[in-house]
Amino acid sequence: KAGVTQTPRYLIKTRGQQVTLSCSPISGHRSVSWYQQTPGQGLQFLFEYFSETQRNKGNFPGRFSGRQFSNSRSEMNVSTLELGDSALYLCASSPGRNTGELFFGEGSRLTVL
Amino acid sequence: AQKITQTQPGMFVQEKEAVTLDCTYDTSDQSYGLFWYKQPSSGEMIFLIYQGSYDEQNATEGRYSLNFQKARKSANLVISASQLGDSAMYFCAMRARGSSTLGRLYFGRGTQLTVWP
Numbered sequence: 001k002a003g004v005t006q007t008p009r010y011l012i013k014t015r016g017q018q019v020t021l022s023c024s025p026i027s028g029h030r031s032v033s034w035y036q037q038t039p040g041q042g043l044q045f046l047f048e049y050f051s052e053t054q055r056n057k058g059n060f061p062g063r064f065s066g067r068q069f070s071n072s073r074s075e076m077n078v079s080t081l082e083l084g085d086s087a088l089y090l091c092a093s094s095p096g097r098n099t100g101e102l103f104f105g106e107g108s109r110l111t112v113l
Numbered sequence: 114a115q116k117i118t119q120t121q122p123g124m125f126v127q128e129k130e131a132v133t134l135d136c137t138y139d140t141s142d143q144s145y146g147l148f149w150y151k152q153p154s155s156g157e158m159i160f161l162i163y164q165g166s167y168d169e170q171n172a173t174e175g176r177y178s179l180n181f182q183k184a185r186k187s188a189n190l191v192i193s194a195s196q197l198g199d200s201a202m203y204f205c206a207m208r209a210r211g212s213s214t215l216g217r218l219y220f221g222r223g224t225q226l227t228v229w230p
Contacts, residue, residue: 033216048216056217104158
């Protein structure tokens with residue numbers, strides 16, 4: 001079956017703009033998590049959605065937000081972009097069971113100029 | 114809080130040899146899960162192996178095995194018979210087992226493995 005799909009794969013924005021990233025989980029998976037990966041901070045958890053509800057949130061400013069739709073697809077939005085937001089944004093889906101592994105997409109690479 | 118430590122920024126191994134990537138963790142939780150992921154230069158995180166804190170047997174998946182030593186809080190990844198395609202960044206990660214934390218993994222900083230012919 002199809003894996004986790006993230007769009008767009010690459011994008012370039014300028015400071016002050018906003019960006020929306022999309023994630024389509026594996027069919028049947030109800031949990032979607034987002035991670036930010038940078039050389040300086042490594043992999044950091046942003047938030048998790050399960051059945052359209054935010055279940056957990058990492059330590060990021062309010063400029064970072066997300067949502068999940070009834071078909072489990074998820075979007076994350078970053079407003080008022082800063083240079084430090086340049087990163088690889090990874091989405092992961094899981095069935096939601098306690099022992100289920102997380103399946104990651106290939107990521108969206110954001111560059112802020 | 115959960116913390117994962119990978120002390121080896123880079124490792125080199127010759128093709129067909131075995132290699133061990135170190136991972137130690139810190140948690141006050143009694144129930145947790147440990148993961149290893151591989152990230153090639155393309156960026157995708159590829160799941161390799163999982164170990165639950167109450168699993169009595171060390172996990173194995175093909176050429177990958179997890180050397181789990183609970184008392185030492187270590188979860189080292191062993192790759193047997195290394196292949197050139199194993200060259201990638203490897204991440205150790207941990208998840209607490211509460212229902213509200215299923216999608217939250219804590220990652221180490223990673224180990225860059227290079228396999229040479």
